[in-house]
Amino acid sequence: MARMGYGEEHEAFRRTVRTFLDREHEPYLKHYEAAGGLDREFWRKAGQAGLLGLAHTGGGDFTFYAIMSEELGRTPGTATTGSSLMADVATYILVNHGSDAQKDKYLAGILTGAWTQAMPLTEPSVGSDATAIATTALRDGDDYVINGEKYFISNGSGANLLYVVAKTDPSKGGRGMSVIIVEADTPGVSQAKIPMIGWRQGDTGALNFDNVRVPASNLLGVEGGAMKILMDTFLEDRIQIAARCLGAASRAFELTLDYVKERKVFGQRVIDFQNSQFVLAECRADIKITETMVDTAMIKLRNGEFTFEDGAILKLWATQMEGRVLDKCVQLFGGAGLMDDNPISRMWTAARIQRIYAGTDELQKVAIARGLMQ
Numbered sequence: 001m002a003r004m005g006y007g008e009e010h011e012a013f014r015r016t017v018r019t020f021l022d023r024e025h026e027p028y029l030k031h032y033e034a035a036g037g038l039d040r041e042f043w044r045k046a047g048q049a050g051l052l053g054l055a056h057t058g059g060g061d062f063t064f065y066a067i068m069s070e071e072l073g074r075t076p077g078t079a080t081t082g083s084s085l086m087a088d089v090a091t092y093i094l095v096n097h098g099s100d101a102q103k104d105k106y107l108a109g110i111l112t113g114a115w116t117q118a119m120p121l122t123e124p125s126v127g128s129d130a131t132a133i134a135t136t137a138l139r140d141g142d143d144y145v146i147n148g149e150k151y152f153i154s155n156g157s158g159a160n161l162l163y164v165v166a167k168t169d170p171s172k173g174g175r176g177m178s179v180i181i182v183e184a185d186t187p188g189v190s191q192a193k194i195p196m197i198g199w200r201q202g203d204t205g206a207l208n209f210d211n212v213r214v215p216a217s218n219l220l221g222v223e224g225g226a227m228k229i230l231m232d233t234f235l236e237d238r239i240q241i242a243a244r245c246l247g248a249a250s251r252a253f254e255l256t257l258d259y260v261k262e263r264k265v266f267g268q269r270v271i272d273f274q275n276s277q278f279v280l281a282e283c284r285a286d287i288k289i290t291e292t293m294v295d296t297a298m299i300k301l302r303n304g305e306f307t308f309e310d311g312a313i314l315k316l317w318a319t320q321m322e323g324r325v326l327d328k329c330v331q332l333f334g335g336a337g338l339m340d341d342n343p344i345s346r347m348w349t350a351a352r353i354q355r356i357y358a359g360t361d362e363l364q365k366v367a368i369a370r371g372l373m374q
């Protein structure tokens with residue numbers, strides 16, 4: 001049955017993404033593991049397949065990103081290689097806030113995969129309290145000079161186009177934060193990958209900016225405008241994460257269903273135990289509820305009705321749902337569910353990440369509770 005709120009162009013795009021991941025991602029996982037992650041060739045092929053620059057090519061319809069994210073979640077391999085293609089969401093920042101000169105310089109290369117993007121905000125000692133960042137970008141003649149460290153940055157070690165969030169006026173707190181475009185080969189920029197559990201071959205990076213000098217024209221939007229720029233894509237970001245949770249939980253459920261129909265214990269299939277049936281029923285209910293939530297969110301977003309509270313509820317629910325479902329799937333697999341070469345084990349560890357990044361569970365609850373106290 002067709003999903004609520006998706007047109008034929010969306011379903012065609014879903015097929016394109018699925019075909020691309022089946023063809024260019026899953027078969028090369030061992031290669032990417034040996035290479036330490038996805039390479040530039042992957043991005044180039046993604047560009048050729050029309051998967052990049054969607055904020056520009058998709059005419060502002062966020063549904064294309066939600067589909068890409070859900071399909072990434074569905075592909076067990078991305079539990080190893082991480083959010084990868086979703087770094088493309090940063091294109092919104094350029095499309096919505098960049099100057100004509102900035103768009104002329106970067107958009108074409110974003111579409112082909114020549115420019116790959118990252119959004120460094122978080123620092124080693126500052127995460128949830130984003131306005132406390134210490135990185136500065138101070139005016140010196142016609143330039144900004146950037147100093148500071150960024151940590152836990154998606155696509156951080158491989159991206160060559162960085163939207164660095166820094167304080168252009170440290171005396172103004174959050175209102176003194178700006179976004180500055182930095183090309184990663186600018187002298188003084190260093191990038192490294194941080195090893196982590198989950199997304200083992202993904203790119204979560206640490207960046208250092210040591211007297212990095214860029215022209216003042218690299219300011220994105222206006223000075224002091226970083227929080228507005230970040231807030232502008234907050235709602236979309238919540239939906240793409242929820243869509244990814246939905247994809248991962250759905251695929252894990254399918255893999256588990258296949259397994260419990262095959263595996264025999266005490267002379268019967270694991271699915272023949274009533275406990276297994278009940279657990280699977282709970283998972284199915286969780287997934288269907290989340291599917292409705294994601295699809296409704298897309299429709300509300302399109303109509304300008306998706307609120308900040310809606311986004312917080314969606315992220316809190318969907319990330320916890322993914323964790324619940326993956327945990328139950330691992331349990332139904334038994335010991336096999338914990339083996340490294342079993343996709344379920346990696347999907348389980350990858351699910352844990354979702355409740356931390358882009359605003360932890362606790363921060364979502366703070367956002368929901370704030371509305372209740374008014």
Ligand SMILES: Cc1cc2nc3c(=O)[nH]c(=O)nc-3n(C[C@H](O)[C@H](O)[C@H](O)COP(=O)(O)OP(=O)(O)OC[C@H]3O[C@@H](n4cnc5c(N)ncnc54)[C@H](O)[C@@H]3O)c2cc1C
Binds near residue numbers: 129359360366
């Ligand atoms: C895989 C991955 C990718 C990431 N990608 C990016 C990226 O691309 N760009 C970027 O800038 N950042 C990125 N991050 C950083 C991410 O956004 C932060 O990890 C997240 O915001 C939490 O910050 P923190 O880790 O410093 O935790 P902290 O802020 O130190 O929080 C520690 C604990 O305190 C709790 N806490 C904090 N405030 C409150 C409160 N008010 N009430 C109750 N509890 C509270 C938190 O919920 C958490 O449990 C990424 C992180 C990961 C793991």
